[in-house]
Amino acid sequence: MLRIKDLDVFYGKIQVLEGVNLNIEEGKVVVLLGANGSGKSTILRAISGIVDNLKGDISFQGSRIDSMRPEAIVSLGIIHVPEGRQIFPELTVYENILIGSYARKDRKKINEELEKVYTYFPRLFERQKQVAGTLSGGEQQMLAIARGLMGKPRLLMLDEPSLGLAPKFVEEIFRIIERINSEGTTVLLVEQNAEMALSIADYGYVMEVGRVVFEGEKDVLHDSEALKIHYLGLKYIS
Amino acid sequence: MVVQQLISGLAMGSIYALVALGVVLLYKTSDVINFGYSEMSMVGAFVAATLIISLGLPYPLAFLGALLFGALLGLFVERFAVRPMHKAPHISVIIMTLALFMIINGTAGLIWGHEGRAFPYKLNKDPIDISGVVISWDSIVIFSVTLLFMLSLFLLFKYTLIGVAMRAAAQNKTAAVLMGISVNRVFSLTWAASTAMGIGGAILIAPIIFLEVNMMQEILIKGFAGAVLGGFTSLPGAVIGSLLLGVIESLAGGYISSDLKSTFAFSLLILVLCIKPTGILGGKAIKKV
Ligand SMILES: Nc1ncnc2c1ncn2[C@@H]1O[C@H](COP(=O)(O)OP(=O)(O)OP(=O)(O)O)[C@@H](O)[C@H]1O
Ligand SMILES: [Mg+2]
Numbered sequence A: 001m002l003r004i005k006d007l008d009v010f011y012g013k014i015q016v017l018e019g020v021n022l023n024i025e026e027g028k029v030v031v032l033l034g035a036n037g038s039g040k041s042t043i044l045r046a047i048s049g050i051v052d053n054l055k056g057d058i059s060f061q062g063s064r065i066d067s068m069r070p071e072a073i074v075s076l077g078i079i080h081v082p083e084g085r086q087i088f089p090e091l092t093v094y095e096n097i098l099i100g101s102y103a104r105k106d107r108k109k110i111n112e113e114l115e116k117v118y119t120y121f122p123r124l125f126e127r128q129k130q131v132a133g134t135l136s137g138g139e140q141q142m143l144a145i146a147r148g149l150m151g152k153p154r155l156l157m158l159d160e161p162s163l164g165l166a167p168k169f170v171e172e173i174f175r176i177i178e179r180i181n182s183e184g185t186t187v188l189l190v191e192q193n194a195e196m197a198l199s200i201a202d203y204g205y206v207m208e209v210g211r212v213v214f215e216g217e218k219d220v221l222h223d224s225e226a227l228k229i230h231y232l233g234l235k236y237i238s
Numbered sequence B: 001m002v003v004q005q006l007i008s009g010l011a012m013g014s015i016y017a018l019v020a021l022g023v024v025l026l027y028k029t030s031d032v033i034n035f036g037y038s039e040m041s042m043v044g045a046f047v048a049a050t051l052i053i054s055l056g057l058p059y060p061l062a063f064l065g066a067l068l069f070g071a072l073l074g075l076f077v078e079r080f081a082v083r084p085m086h087k088a089p090h091i092s093v094i095i096m097t098l099a100l101f102m103i104i105n106g107t108a109g110l111i112w113g114h115e116g117r118a119f120p121y122k123l124n125k126d127p128i129d130i131s132g133v134v135i136s137w138d139s140i141v142i143f144s145v146t147l148l149f150m151l152s153l154f155l156l157f158k159y160t161l162i163g164v165a166m167r168a169a170a171q172n173k174t175a176a177v178l179m180g181i182s183v184n185r186v187f188s189l190t191w192a193a194s195t196a197m198g199i200g201g202a203i204l205i206a207p208i209i210f211l212e213v214n215m216m217q218e219i220l221i222k223g224f225a226g227a228v229l230g231g232f233t234s235l236p237g238a239v240i241g242s243l244l245l246g247v248i249e250s251l252a253g254g255y256i257s258s259d260l261k262s263t264f265a266f267s268l269l270i271l272v273l274c275i276k277p278t279g280i281l282g283g284k285a286i287k288k289v
Helices: A040-048 A070-075 A093-099 A107-120 A122-126 A137-149 A167-182 A194-200 A218-223 A225-232 B002-030 B037-054 B059-085 B090-112 B137-159 B161-171 B173-178 B183-205 B217-230 B235-255 B261-275
Strands: A002-011 A014-024 A029-034 A053-060 A078-081 A155-159 A186-190 A203-208 A211-217 B128-130 B133-135
Touching (some): A014 A040, A014 A211, A029 A040, A029 A167, A029 A194, A040 A155, A040 A186, A070 A078, A070 B173, A093 A107, A093 B161, A107 A122, A122 A137, A167 A186, A194 A218, A203 A218, A211 A218, B002 B133, B002 B137, B002 B235, B037 B059, B059 B183, B133 B137, B137 B161, B137 B235, B161 B173, B161 B183, B173 B183, B217 B235
Parallel strands (some): A029 A203, A078 A155, A155 A186
Antiparallel strands (some): A002 A014, A203 A211
């Protein structure tokens, strides 16, 4: 569904991704693991078209998207739920969710979608008139996901959805991601919580300072010493 | 007498409010303060006058025509002066708006000359007298048009998808882009709306003051002041601050000295800001600039 070939990304003169190759099959949950600063978010940003300086190619369902404008990429159904939630704090919960549908042409289906999203997140339904900045951290994360779902994702990219959340919320969010995937949406998941992420993933990539250093099926990754070494950085300790 | 002063203060304050709304709108979405705003507005008043004189258009049509001109002028300035600077620091864009001020003022002087002239439209209806309080038709027109502008803004931002998108973009550009919102489009629309609003103010005030190339400068300063008084990042705040400024000014003019009315109003502004630095409805302290 999505294929990245030899991707390099620069921020100014600094190269932060080097020769990244990645392949996401339709219907799967693919997880992207790696230490802080290894370039996980940058991969998502590159796919979304919001990095200025990139080389290599990114294709979605066979066509190149790497020089498309971000609006056009969103219209293809590639939806990016960014790191740190990034909700619109002064809009109401409802307005935040609604704006997630901005790029959609099928306006008549929006209400249907809204109902569906509220069944995923009943808590947001209760708070739909509330200003989003006053939601708790966990609720804001749910809102960010709900907003993403309104864009009718074919590929949903979630950047550290469990960051800073209590275990109860983490559980809830992962259950929802599983459900979204089981209803047909392909998911690219960036996570620090490797254990949890691998529990719902089909395939995974491990990154280290701008490169993919390991990839494999969920079970392989799960048992892999390489994962522990690279992801937890154990080799620097021992 | 007090009521009379109040009404003329509110009328003047409404003009400041239109200008303040345009200023704050632009600042909220793009962090830019447009010092060329007075001149862009002034040009609109001349366009309205020209439409009345040369094309013989009735006042309301000339008004709408000038608003349309304003929207186009805003789009033009955004596209060819602001957007090319998108990588420049905000302060450079703000200085660029000073250049706009000089360019437009000079060009307008060349076209229309520097002496004042009467706006070619004056309501000749008798003022309304409600038990001793006289309300001129000019004020009534000012109130109604200002209300109409505010209502349209409110409906736009509250009930249309593009309006909500504009607010979203004002709060978080990156997230807005990830929603598929074109930030350029939001900027264009904001410049169009803001310019049209200032022109509305200029046309409303033109029959009361003279049509003249420097006519909107003091009003822009008052609009800035009203906006700051209200909190600068709040649209309702901008309206409240401007109305307050108009009323204070009018009362000071009536009871203290009409030469000192601005002096008094601005001294009060400084006082208020010393007591509440974020303005009446402003939440957080003003960033950047
Ligand atoms: N806007 C930027 N300008 C310059 N450097 C940046 C920018 N954004 C990220 N970087 C750098 O690029 C590298 C990769 O960042 P990225 O955010 O992709 O990492 P990450 O794997 O998502 O990390 P984390 O787990 O902490 O979120 C880091 O070294 C970071 O400092
Ligand atoms: Mg990251």
